[in-house]
Amino acid sequence: DQQVKQNSPSLSVQEGRISILNCDYTNSMFDYFLWYKKYPAEGPTFLISISSIKDKNEDGRFTVFLNKSAKHLSLHIVPSQPGDSAVYFCAASARGAQKLVFGQGTRLTINP
Amino acid sequence: DADVTQTPRNRITKTGKRIMLECSQTKGHDRMYWYRQDPGLGLRLIYYSFDVKDINKGEISDGYSVSRQAQAKFSLSLESAIPNQTALYFCATSDLGFGGYTFGSGTRLTVV
Numbered sequence: 001d002q003q004v005k006q007n008s009p010s011l012s013v014q015e016g017r018i019s020i021l022n023c024d025y026t027n028s029m030f031d032y033f034l035w036y037k038k039y040p041a042e043g044p045t046f047l048i049s050i051s052s053i054k055d056k057n058e059d060g061r062f063t064v065f066l067n068k069s070a071k072h073l074s075l076h077i078v079p080s081q082p083g084d085s086a087v088y089f090c091a092a093s094a095r096g097a098q099k100l101v102f103g104q105g106t107r108l109t110i111n112p
Numbered sequence: 113d114a115d116v117t118q119t120p121r122n123r124i125t126k127t128g129k130r131i132m133l134e135c136s137q138t139k140g141h142d143r144m145y146w147y148r149q150d151p152g153l154g155l156r157l158i159y160y161s162f163d164v165k166d167i168n169k170g171e172i173s174d175g176y177s178v179s180r181q182a183q184a185k186f187s188l189s190l191e192s193a194i195p196n197q198t199a200l201y202f203c204a205t206s207d208l209g210f211g212g213y214t215f216g217s218g219t220r221l222t223v224v
Contacts, residue, residue, distance in 0.1 A: 006154075009152070043215030045215070049212060098206070102154045102155040103154050105155075
């Protein structure tokens with residue numbers, strides 16, 4: 001049972017435009033959400049996070065939005081750059097669990 | 113040097129062989145995790161440990177065992193490798209505040 005779902009295996013975006021990556025979750029106990037970025041032959045690296053007490057968190061070109069009623073979060077990248085081409089994983093944690101549940105990942109390709 | 117080091121980086125082994133994947137960290141984190149990555153399935157938790165005397169099964173622990181030899185070392189063993197254990201394996205650490213994980217670069221394991 002996939003508790004965190006990224007339904008788009010891949011996404012292609014023009015350089016300079018906005019990239020929007022989506023993530024849905026089913027476990028209402030999740031209260032902390034993170035996005036990780038992964039390049040080939042490297043481990044995932046932390047990108048941005050959001051607590052369930054917020055509905056938006058921004059860090060430079062990256063913004064994460066959380067819609068608790070819909071159990072949905074999204075990552076916006078504006079403007080998209082070629083270096084953003086990577087696999088992006090959404091992850092979630094329940095209070096006290098101290099471990100992350102990951103989605104399937106979305107491969108983002110930024111075209112020049 | 114990397115904060116989280118995994119050895120080996122690549123390994124090809126035969127069905128039925130015992131194999132150990134090693135992870136060491138210099139972050140000083142208490143929490144350590146083993147995940148595997150498969151195409152279309154994302155990252156799935158195999159085992160995790162909150163300190164040297166604490167070992168917990170994750171969602172896919174069958175066929176695997178672990179050893180926490182020290183705060184800084186967490187090894188994953190496949191007692192009798194089978195082809196469907198072919199995957200990319202990641203070790204990760206986190207601190208008590210659970211600000212997210214620091215991942216190693218991964219071990220690509222192929223069982224033939």
